[in-house]
Amino acid sequence: MEQLTLALAKGRTAESTIELLNKAGIEFPDFHEKSRKLVFSNPEGTLRLIFVKAVDVCTYVETGAADVGVVGKDNILESGADIYELLDLKLGKCKFSVAGTQDTPPLEEAKKLVVASKYPRVAENYFNQRGIPITTIKLNGSVELAPLIGMADCIVDIVETGNTIRENGLKIMADIDDISTRLIVNKSSFATKTESIRQVIEQLKSGLE
Numbered sequence: 001m002e003q004l005t006l007a008l009a010k011g012r013t014a015e016s017t018i019e020l021l022n023k024a025g026i027e028f029p030d031f032h033e034k035s036r037k038l039v040f041s042n043p044e045g046t047l048r049l050i051f052v053k054a055v056d057v058c059t060y061v062e063t064g065a066a067d068v069g070v071v072g073k074d075n076i077l078e079s080g081a082d083i084y085e086l087l088d089l090k091l092g093k094c095k096f097s098v099a100g101t102q103d104t105p106p107l108e109e110a111k112k113l114v115v116a117s118k119y120p121r122v123a124e125n126y127f128n129q130r131g132i133p134i135t136t137i138k139l140n141g142s143v144e145l146a147p148l149i150g151m152a153d154c155i156v157d158i159v160e161t162g163n164t165i166r167e168n169g170l171k172i173m174a175d176i177d178d179i180s181t182r183l184i185v186n187k188s189s190f191a192t193k194t195e196s197i198r199q200v201i202e203q204l205k206s207g208l209e
Protein backbone atom coordinates (compact mmCIF):
# COMPACT_ATOMS: atom_id res chain seq x y z
CA MET A 1 0.00 0.00 0.00
CA GLU A 2 1.22 3.57 -0.71
CA GLN A 3 2.56 5.65 2.16
CA LEU A 4 0.69 8.65 3.58
CA THR A 5 2.44 11.54 5.30
CA LEU A 6 0.55 12.89 8.30
CA ALA A 7 1.50 16.34 9.68
CA LEU A 8 0.69 16.66 13.35
CA ALA A 9 0.70 19.88 15.38
CA LYS A 10 3.33 19.93 18.11
CA GLY A 11 2.27 21.48 21.39
CA ARG A 12 -0.73 21.19 23.66
CA THR A 13 -2.87 18.92 21.42
CA ALA A 14 -0.08 16.49 20.39
CA GLU A 15 -0.43 14.00 23.22
CA SER A 16 -4.22 13.67 23.01
CA THR A 17 -3.95 13.28 19.22
CA ILE A 18 -1.43 10.45 19.60
CA GLU A 19 -3.79 8.83 22.15
CA LEU A 20 -6.65 9.06 19.64
CA LEU A 21 -4.46 7.58 16.88
CA ASN A 22 -3.56 4.69 19.21
CA LYS A 23 -7.24 4.09 20.00
CA ALA A 24 -7.85 4.04 16.25
CA GLY A 25 -5.25 1.27 15.91
CA ILE A 26 -2.58 3.57 14.47
CA GLU A 27 0.63 3.15 16.47
CA PHE A 28 4.00 4.89 16.36
CA PRO A 29 6.05 2.74 18.74
CA ASP A 30 9.08 5.07 18.78
CA PHE A 31 7.01 8.06 19.92
CA HIS A 32 7.32 9.21 23.49
CA GLU A 33 6.37 12.48 25.12
CA LYS A 34 9.88 13.84 25.58
CA SER A 35 11.27 12.70 22.24
CA ARG A 36 12.94 15.34 20.04
CA LYS A 37 12.48 13.14 16.95
CA LEU A 38 10.35 14.78 14.24
CA VAL A 39 9.59 11.82 11.93
CA PHE A 40 8.00 8.50 12.93
CA SER A 41 6.63 5.51 11.00
CA ASN A 42 4.01 2.96 11.90
CA PRO A 43 5.22 -0.68 11.90
CA GLU A 44 3.33 -1.39 8.65
CA GLY A 45 5.19 1.47 6.94
CA THR A 46 1.91 2.86 5.57
CA LEU A 47 2.05 6.09 7.59
CA ARG A 48 4.82 8.61 8.14
CA LEU A 49 4.17 11.04 10.98
CA ILE A 50 5.87 14.45 10.94
CA PHE A 51 5.72 16.89 13.86
CA VAL A 52 5.44 20.55 12.87
CA LYS A 53 4.43 23.83 14.49
CA ALA A 54 0.66 24.11 14.73
CA VAL A 55 0.71 27.27 12.63
CA ASP A 56 2.54 25.41 9.80
CA VAL A 57 0.35 22.30 9.48
CA CYS A 58 -1.94 23.85 6.83
CA THR A 59 1.10 24.90 4.75
CA TYR A 60 2.47 21.34 4.75
CA VAL A 61 -0.91 19.98 3.67
CA GLU A 62 -1.76 22.67 1.12
CA THR A 63 1.61 22.27 -0.64
CA GLY A 64 1.33 18.47 -0.61
CA ALA A 65 4.42 18.01 1.59
CA ALA A 66 1.94 16.14 3.81
CA ASP A 67 -1.15 14.30 2.52
CA VAL A 68 -3.13 14.76 5.70
CA GLY A 69 -2.84 16.93 8.80
CA VAL A 70 -4.22 17.26 12.30
CA VAL A 71 -4.62 20.87 13.42
CA GLY A 72 -6.86 23.29 15.30
CA LYS A 73 -9.72 25.06 13.51
CA ASP A 74 -8.10 28.34 14.62
CA ASN A 75 -5.09 27.72 12.38
CA ILE A 76 -7.29 26.50 9.50
CA LEU A 77 -9.36 29.71 9.59
CA GLU A 78 -6.29 31.93 9.88
CA SER A 79 -4.37 30.19 7.06
CA GLY A 80 -7.19 30.37 4.50
CA ALA A 81 -5.57 27.28 2.96
CA ASP A 82 -7.19 25.52 0.02
CA ILE A 83 -7.57 22.09 1.64
CA TYR A 84 -10.39 19.70 2.59
CA GLU A 85 -11.47 19.57 6.24
CA LEU A 86 -12.95 16.09 6.63
CA LEU A 87 -13.30 15.18 10.30
CA ASP A 88 -13.75 16.85 13.69
CA LEU A 89 -11.50 15.03 16.17
CA LYS A 90 -13.19 16.83 19.08
CA LEU A 91 -9.89 17.47 20.90
CA GLY A 92 -8.40 20.80 21.98
CA LYS A 93 -11.81 22.39 22.42
CA CYS A 94 -11.85 26.15 22.90
CA LYS A 95 -13.35 29.17 21.14
CA PHE A 96 -12.44 32.41 19.41
CA SER A 97 -13.77 35.46 21.24
CA VAL A 98 -13.53 39.23 21.15
CA ALA A 99 -12.51 40.66 24.53
CA GLY A 100 -11.94 44.16 25.84
CA THR A 101 -11.53 46.07 29.07
CA GLN A 102 -14.46 47.06 31.28
CA ASP A 103 -14.29 50.48 29.55
CA THR A 104 -14.36 49.24 25.94
CA PRO A 105 -17.67 50.46 24.44
CA PRO A 106 -20.05 47.92 22.83
CA LEU A 107 -18.69 46.74 19.45
CA GLU A 108 -21.76 47.88 17.51
CA GLU A 109 -21.12 51.47 18.68
CA ALA A 110 -17.55 51.49 17.37
CA LYS A 111 -16.59 53.74 14.45
CA LYS A 112 -13.10 52.29 14.15
CA LEU A 113 -11.25 49.81 16.34
CA VAL A 114 -7.66 48.78 16.92
CA VAL A 115 -7.69 45.00 17.37
CA ALA A 116 -4.68 43.02 18.59
CA SER A 117 -4.51 39.33 17.72
CA LYS A 118 -2.41 36.31 16.91
CA TYR A 119 -5.10 35.75 14.25
CA PRO A 120 -5.38 38.98 12.18
CA ARG A 121 -7.27 37.31 9.30
CA VAL A 122 -9.92 35.94 11.67
CA ALA A 123 -10.23 39.41 13.24
CA GLU A 124 -10.52 41.13 9.82
CA ASN A 125 -13.18 38.66 8.65
CA TYR A 126 -15.25 39.03 11.79
CA PHE A 127 -15.29 42.85 11.85
CA ASN A 128 -15.57 43.22 8.04
CA GLN A 129 -18.70 41.08 8.07
CA ARG A 130 -20.17 43.51 10.61
CA GLY A 131 -19.10 46.61 8.71
CA ILE A 132 -16.79 47.78 11.51
CA PRO A 133 -13.48 49.13 10.21
CA ILE A 134 -10.43 47.93 12.11
CA THR A 135 -6.68 48.20 12.21
CA THR A 136 -5.05 44.96 13.30
CA ILE A 137 -1.91 44.59 15.35
CA LYS A 138 -0.35 41.16 14.97
CA LEU A 139 1.02 39.75 18.21
CA ASN A 140 2.51 36.33 18.90
CA GLY A 141 1.41 35.83 22.51
CA SER A 142 0.31 37.53 25.74
CA VAL A 143 -2.39 39.13 23.60
CA GLU A 144 -4.54 39.99 26.65
CA LEU A 145 -1.97 42.61 27.55
CA ALA A 146 -2.75 44.81 24.54
CA PRO A 147 -6.03 46.41 25.73
CA LEU A 148 -4.72 46.62 29.32
CA ILE A 149 -1.87 48.90 28.36
CA GLY A 150 -3.85 50.88 25.80
CA MET A 151 -2.22 49.39 22.71
CA ALA A 152 -5.56 48.16 21.34
CA ASP A 153 -9.29 48.63 21.97
CA CYS A 154 -9.90 44.90 22.04
CA ILE A 155 -8.45 41.50 21.14
CA VAL A 156 -9.46 38.47 19.14
CA ASP A 157 -8.05 35.45 20.94
CA ILE A 158 -8.60 31.90 22.09
CA VAL A 159 -10.61 31.34 25.25
CA GLU A 160 -10.60 27.93 26.90
CA THR A 161 -11.23 28.08 30.65
CA GLY A 162 -11.58 31.88 30.65
CA ASN A 163 -8.87 32.18 33.31
CA THR A 164 -6.58 34.46 31.28
CA ILE A 165 -9.47 36.83 30.51
CA ARG A 166 -10.61 36.84 34.16
CA GLU A 167 -7.20 37.21 35.75
CA ASN A 168 -6.49 40.24 33.58
CA GLY A 169 -9.81 41.91 34.32
CA LEU A 170 -11.03 41.70 30.71
CA LYS A 171 -14.57 40.89 29.54
CA ILE A 172 -15.78 38.80 26.61
CA MET A 173 -17.65 41.04 24.18
CA ALA A 174 -18.58 38.46 21.53
CA ASP A 175 -17.96 34.84 20.62
CA ILE A 176 -16.75 34.22 17.07
CA ASP A 177 -16.37 30.47 16.48
CA ASP A 178 -16.00 27.14 18.25
CA ILE A 179 -12.57 25.59 17.84
CA SER A 180 -11.47 21.96 17.97
CA THR A 181 -8.85 19.79 16.29
CA ARG A 182 -9.67 18.75 12.71
CA LEU A 183 -8.37 16.29 10.13
CA ILE A 184 -7.40 18.11 6.94
CA VAL A 185 -6.47 16.63 3.56
CA ASN A 186 -4.49 17.80 0.54
CA LYS A 187 -6.85 18.06 -2.47
CA SER A 188 -4.64 16.19 -4.97
CA SER A 189 -3.78 13.50 -2.43
CA PHE A 190 -7.49 12.91 -1.87
CA ALA A 191 -7.88 12.27 -5.60
CA THR A 192 -4.82 10.02 -5.97
CA LYS A 193 -4.67 8.27 -2.58
CA THR A 194 -8.40 8.10 -1.91
CA GLU A 195 -8.53 4.59 -0.46
CA SER A 196 -5.63 5.05 2.00
CA ILE A 197 -7.08 8.37 3.19
CA ARG A 198 -10.56 6.92 3.56
CA GLN A 199 -9.11 4.10 5.62
CA VAL A 200 -7.40 6.53 8.03
CA ILE A 201 -10.67 8.47 8.35
CA GLU A 202 -12.63 5.29 9.11
CA GLN A 203 -10.04 4.25 11.71
CA LEU A 204 -10.18 7.68 13.35
CA LYS A 205 -13.98 7.58 13.40
CA SER A 206 -13.88 4.24 15.21
CA GLY A 207 -11.33 5.70 17.66
CA LEU A 208 -13.76 8.54 18.39
CA GLU A 209 -16.65 6.20 19.29
Ligand SMILES: Nc1ncnc2c1ncn2[C@@H]1O[C@H](COP(=O)(O)OP(=O)(O)OP(=O)(O)O)[C@@H](O)[C@H]1O
Pocket residue numbers: 009010011012013053054055071072073074075092093094141158159160161179180181
Ligand atom coordinates in the same frame (compact mmCIF):
# COMPACT_ATOMS: atom_id res chain seq x y z
N1 LIG B 1 -6.16 27.48 25.85
C1 LIG B 1 -5.73 27.33 24.62
N2 LIG B 1 -4.90 28.25 24.10
C2 LIG B 1 -4.40 28.11 22.85
N3 LIG B 1 -4.69 27.06 22.04
C3 LIG B 1 -5.52 26.12 22.51
C4 LIG B 1 -6.07 26.21 23.81
N4 LIG B 1 -6.84 25.13 24.00
C5 LIG B 1 -6.78 24.40 22.88
N5 LIG B 1 -6.00 25.00 21.96
C6 LIG B 1 -5.67 24.45 20.62
O1 LIG B 1 -4.30 24.02 20.69
C7 LIG B 1 -3.62 24.39 19.49
C8 LIG B 1 -2.10 24.39 19.68
O2 LIG B 1 -1.79 25.19 20.77
P1 LIG B 1 -0.29 25.51 21.16
O3 LIG B 1 -0.38 26.59 22.18
O4 LIG B 1 0.46 24.30 21.51
O5 LIG B 1 0.35 25.99 19.79
P2 LIG B 1 0.93 27.35 19.37
O6 LIG B 1 -0.18 28.33 19.16
O7 LIG B 1 1.78 27.02 18.18
O8 LIG B 1 1.79 27.75 20.62
P3 LIG B 1 3.09 28.57 20.70
O9 LIG B 1 2.99 29.66 19.66
O10 LIG B 1 3.02 29.05 22.11
O11 LIG B 1 4.17 27.57 20.41
C9 LIG B 1 -4.25 25.70 19.10
O12 LIG B 1 -4.06 25.95 17.73
C10 LIG B 1 -5.73 25.45 19.47
O13 LIG B 1 -6.41 24.84 18.40
Ligand SMILES: O=P(O)(O)OC[C@H]1O[C@H](OP(=O)(O)OP(=O)(O)O)[C@H](O)[C@@H]1O
Pocket residue numbers: 140141142143144157158159160161162163164165
Ligand atom coordinates in the same frame (compact mmCIF):
# COMPACT_ATOMS: atom_id res chain seq x y z
O1 LIG C 1 -9.05 30.62 28.59
P1 LIG C 1 -7.73 30.09 29.03
O2 LIG C 1 -7.84 28.68 29.57
O3 LIG C 1 -7.02 31.00 29.98
O4 LIG C 1 -6.81 29.91 27.73
C1 LIG C 1 -6.63 30.94 26.79
C2 LIG C 1 -5.23 31.46 26.77
O5 LIG C 1 -4.33 30.43 26.34
C3 LIG C 1 -3.65 30.84 25.16
O6 LIG C 1 -2.43 31.41 25.43
P2 LIG C 1 -1.10 30.55 25.59
O7 LIG C 1 -1.14 29.75 26.86
O8 LIG C 1 -0.90 29.72 24.34
O9 LIG C 1 0.00 31.64 25.73
P3 LIG C 1 0.40 32.83 24.75
O10 LIG C 1 -0.12 34.05 25.40
O11 LIG C 1 1.89 32.79 24.72
O12 LIG C 1 -0.20 32.60 23.37
C4 LIG C 1 -4.58 31.88 24.55
O13 LIG C 1 -3.90 32.74 23.66
C5 LIG C 1 -5.13 32.58 25.76
O14 LIG C 1 -4.25 33.58 26.22
